[in-house]
Amino acid sequence: MKAVAVTPSQKKVGIVEHTAPAVNADDQVLIKSLEVGICGTDREICTFVYGAPPSGSDYLVLGHESLGEVVEVGGNVRNLKPGDLVVPSVRRPCQHEGCLPCRQGLQDFCSTGDFVERGINQVHGFMTETYTEEEQYLTYVPPELRDVAVLVEPLTIAEKGLAQAWAVQSRLPWVLHEENGKPTGKGLRAVVLGAGPIGILGAMKLKAEGFDTYVYSRSKAPNPKADIVESFGVKYISSLEHDVESLAKIVGSIDLVYEGIGVSSVAFDVLSVLGLNGVYIFTGIPAPRDPIPIEADQIMRNIVLKNQAIVGTVNADKAAFETAITDLGIFMERWPDALKAIITKRYPIEACRELLLDKATGIKNIISFEE
Ligand SMILES: NC(=O)c1ccc[n+]([C@@H]2O[C@H](COP(=O)([O-])OP(=O)(O)OC[C@H]3O[C@@H](n4cnc5c(N)ncnc54)[C@H](OP(=O)(O)O)[C@@H]3O)[C@@H](O)[C@H]2O)c1
Ligand SMILES: [Zn+2]
Ligand SMILES: [Zn+2]
Structure with missing residues (x-):
């Protein structure tokens, strides 16, 4: 399947052929990408000053501002089912036993610096047709927020x-x-x-x-x-x-x-x-x-x-994802036109190089996997 990636060793940015993932653990969820926002972090990674592929891979799949739809769930997934909309968080905990923030699910405060981040640092991101994620890193999005939930992150x-x-x-x-x-x-x-x-x-x-x-x-x-x-x-x-x-x-x-x-x-x-x-x-x-x-x-x-x-302040915890979704619902009721206007334009994946490499335009541009 297609993914948008950077290959630092070759100074390349663009679409790569990426293996489609499958659910291979009970707590995993297979997700179809609907939309992925592009931000300054993605553009910076494309200048090769920042960001790192996972070990064993030449390339890093970009994308950390995702809205997806659940396709399949593992046997122990309790609160999500196929068809649900979800937003994944970005940072994953370090492995040090003594890192109290990471051991409490507060990896946004990781005290060792050995955390990894999807689409940024050592783990592939979400700018790909499908991806898998553990249930604990996903937050449910109500269907009425479908048009704006890419702004959650x-x-x-x-x-x-x-x-x-x-x-x-x-x-x-x-x-x-x-x-x-x-x-x-x-x-x-x-x-x-x-x-x-x-x-x-x-x-x-x-x-x-x-x-x-x-x-x-x-x-x-x-x-x-x-x-x-x-x-x-x-x-x-x-x-x-x-x-x-x-x-x-x-x-x-x-x-x-x-x-x-x-x-x-x-x-x-x-x-x-x-x-x-x-x-x-x-x-x-x-x-x-x-x-x-x-x-x-x-x-x-x-x-x-x-x-x-x-x-x-950097990154965010589960509580921030939950309040962001509640608040998007409030903004949608109070200021629907303003909220929708933050999204300048939706582009197909083929436009990725222009979006990532040309001068930034508009406010928030998005790759839509349904374009
Ligand atoms: N802490 C975190 O976890 C986190 C996460 C994401 C982003 N960020 C940071 O948040 C910042 C903003 O991100 P963004 O995506 O909103 O950036 P952005 O789209 O580039 O927007 C920057 C805004 O600042 C204005 N600006 C730029 N230079 C200015 C100046 N000299 N005087 C006054 N205003 C100026 C711009 O004005 P114009 O409209 O006139 O161009 C624009 O409205 C970035 O530094 C980014 O690294 C942090
Ligand atoms: Zn971002
Ligand atoms: Zn840690």
């Missing part, structure tokens, strides 16, 4: 990020005022950096949680990303029109920043205007470059004198 970054922020802000009991047993952003101001898929989905999550939410990104409005953001009630501010001091004046005291640009100069500029007791969530992964000047004294003074907290 990028949304899990915001889900985990906000869960981390609430854990940190539990130090502020008056902020963590709960509604229906859950923390709420009501009365708080959030700034999202970037209006790519990570930023837009993060802004939807924060808006849905009740935050007064702003997106700070580059291009001047109107533009398609700003239009989507404004359509669900979030204010879009262009960095070409407003510097960070002006951003802080417009927003007022910033309680939370969700960084989704991966541009360290902008990220640290905005850190310098984080408010009192604020929390800053870094998600961006910039490529290493020459050192840049930052306002280190001011930032350090603020962190101390304003009781600020900074968290980095």
Whole structure:
């Protein structure tokens, strides 16, 4: 069957012939790929600076943002049946007995670094006609989310990020005022950096949680990303029109920043205007470059004198996948057009080289196995 792969030893990217897998353990599920999202990580792997094939294979099948349909289940699979829609997680635990996070199913916090990741590092990904996966790494998706569930994986970054922020802000009991047993952003101001898929989905999550939410990104409005953001009630501010001091004046005291640009100069500029007791969530992964000047004294003074907290977050756990699916259902009810508009275009697998190697266009492009 066909798969999209990188072959680092030959510096090749494209369609390869890949052996079709079969269920060969009781906890395994055979899945037909429906859609796979393409992101910056895939594009970076295609420049051969990152990513590794499984041992014994020349190539790595790409793809970590998958929506699939169950075709067959092993004898011990309890909660899935043929026809169900599922989304797989990405990271798989390391093998060290002493790695407490991995032994508890929290491999997103693996403490040895010897984890592997499907479609990224030492395990084939999902950009292939069928794949197998253990039931524990799959999350059920209700059929009404069929058109948007390929966005679950990028949304899990915001889900985990906000869960981390609430854990940190539990130090502020008056902020963590709960509604229906859950923390709420009501009365708080959030700034999202970037209006790519990570930023837009993060802004939807924060808006849905009740935050007064702003997106700070580059291009001047109107533009398609700003239009989507404004359509669900979030204010879009262009960095070409407003510097960070002006951003802080417009927003007022910033309680939370969700960084989704991966541009360290902008990220640290905005850190310098984080408010009192604020929390800053870094998600961006910039490529290493020459050192840049930052306002280190001011930032350090603020962190101390304003009781600020900074968290980095990568990957996501099962709980984040479950909340992402619940939240996609909420977004679908509240803002169906905005949510669907994040998906720019669906392409057949034959378009993989253009999607992975040419200049990025649109917001989220997808390979559809039904095109
Ligand atoms: N932590 C994790 O687990 C995780 C997972 C996935 C992704 N990420 C990271 O998340 C980041 C965002 O991903 P994405 O897929 O959403 O990226 P993307 O599609 O490239 O979007 C980046 C956004 O940032 C804006 N931007 C770029 N440079 C800027 C600047 N100098 N000033 C202001 N805005 C600027 C862009 O503006 P324009 O629209 O004007 O171009 C765009 O809206 C990346 O760094 C990625 O590595 C992290
Ligand atoms: Zn991705
Ligand atoms: Zn581990």
